[in-house]
Amino acid sequence: MPGSRLLSSLVLSMALVFAVAGCATNTEGESGSLSLELVINGDAEIDEVQWSITRGGEEIKSGTINTSANGATASVQAYGLEPGDGYTITLEAVSPEKETTCKGSAMFDIKVGEVTEVDVMMNCKPPRRFGAVRVNGELNICPYINWADVSPLETSVGNDIDLFAMATDDEGDPIFYMWSSGSGVIADPIAQSTTYTCTAVGDDAITILVTDDGGTHCMDMHTVPIECFAGDGEPCEGVICEDTGNECTTAACNSGTGFCETSNVADNTDCDGGAGMCMGGECVPKELCMDVVCEDDGNECTDEACNPADGMCETSNNSNACNDDTGTCSEGVCVPNPECTVDGDCPATGNECIDAACNAGTCGTSNNTNACDGGDGTCDAGVCVPNPECAVDGDCPATGNECIDPVCNAGTCETSNNTNACDDDTGTCQDGQCVTTDPCAGVVCDDTGNDCTVAECNPANGLCEESNVADETACNNDGGKCNAGFCVPAPTANGFIKTLDPNAGFSVSASNTQDTTNLPDSWGGFTLPLVITQDLVGHILQFGFQTNASNFDNTNNFYDNVVLNDPAVLYTQDFNGLDITASTVGDGWAFFVNVFDSAGTRKFGYGGAAPNGTGFISGIVSGQGGLEQEPQQLSVFSDYNCCGLGGTNEEGHGNGTDLVETNVFQERTIAAEDVGKTFEFIFQAKAGNIGQ
Incomplete structure (x- = not known):
């Protein structure tokens, strides 16, 4: 369709021309004219452009420019504009389909005898090009099988196996049960409880599948193998x-x-009282063939029989043996049997290098290349040729002397002296003998009795010397690792409730612990009871968490929801109200570290308010998940950074051979009114990086 086209924005160029009407001699006129030409480029079709000239809010002139004709331009001439300022030219255009609209305006002045040029920017609004989509997702928790019974797993054919399954859907959606098997019969395949009947002897597998979405995505299944026997008696008995x-x-x-x-x-069996005969399981009339006797044509390769459809005798070819079993019938003719069909039909040749062979029905022979003479020869051209003694050196027997090699020479085994290193690289072969000057030759060093050290002969002096094995080598079969020649134990962790006797050097007077060394990466709950007796009055009650490690092993575990009761709640802490940015854990949590040497002797100890740090002793952490966990939890470590707390870094504590026991705890004094009570320390825990 002809017309001007337009991009999303364009510059419209116009010429406003004031001219004197008539000839040049008529110079007294005071009105002007506007010459306007629009050039519009782009992709939108514009068939017409509306224009108007206003001044002081009053429309002076207006009109429409038709641009639909082929070759038409958006141009106009307006005559009679008074000189002055404050004029406004406004242009508007709309595409025929009303999808693109353009509009623009500009101000101009008219001066006598001058041409005023005006640029008009027309802003075009194109049609919408894009849509939107809003997606609301839903979560569906799939069901899971938590019980399946298949009983018995073995039975005889014809007997039943009971089937039962129970599944759980945490959202309470309906659960669909589907039983299946390779063979046998399932009474109700979509029932929660049903039976399977053995129908054939052999192995089978029964599968239960549960779903809450028709088996589209959410499925859980379990398969149980079973076996069907023939049974003790005859299956058909009774x-x-x-x-x-x-x-x-x-x-x-x-x-x-x-x-x-x-x-x-069988076909041709009489039926219908003899008036019919059975054909393919159906009784068909035989009246037409009742009295018909077909004559033998004398050809043993054809059969004559009455066609019950028309009562006529018909001849058909057979494939019987013929001519006293020396031939086989084919297309009504007795064809002599071939002498052979496979090699095995031909008589043996009596020569292990020549095979009997069947060739186009006739027996012949062919040479082979088999091993012969009990493996000592190889067949060649029908003759057994003795094998050479060897083909390569490896075919010859070993000499038993590391300085003499077996060699194959032209098919015969011989020997050759070598100059290899010998006697575990302590000597050199010379003239078939091992000559050595190694001072460690024959030296056997005793075991050190330490998994982390080894005794070896020093080739410089022939003496046994002890050295450390590589650090991190496993030792003592208990998860320990070697460090500087010592076997340091694997890290451990536990929760504890205990009492300390202040009159006996704060030794432990009663305790109960829970091993938390090998926790899973999911939260679990624990309860530690402790009965308070009369002799514990005045002792210090501590409850909290302990780690033991050496060799700089990781020992971090996470703890939450701590409670002490008697059974009334005496203390509770979920760590969510504590300041995660503070320098200490707070709320009275304390620590004490005991350092032991590799022999188990206590070297020193230190303690104070439980620090809130990363990597040693303790800290408040977040983001450890769990259905009952809120944002913050307690993390407990072994301390290898004693010097940072002002202590002296003694040997062993700094290099990892010491055992570091870190305790993070709450404490209180046992009173007389506590006697007879059972204190319970309750907490939740999960694995951190302990032992990693």
């Missing part, structure tokens, strides 16, 4: 098969399965 109601079929018990099966009686 089985009575009902009559089929068709004299050309019969029902009989299958001795392998014990089930009744229907089969056709």
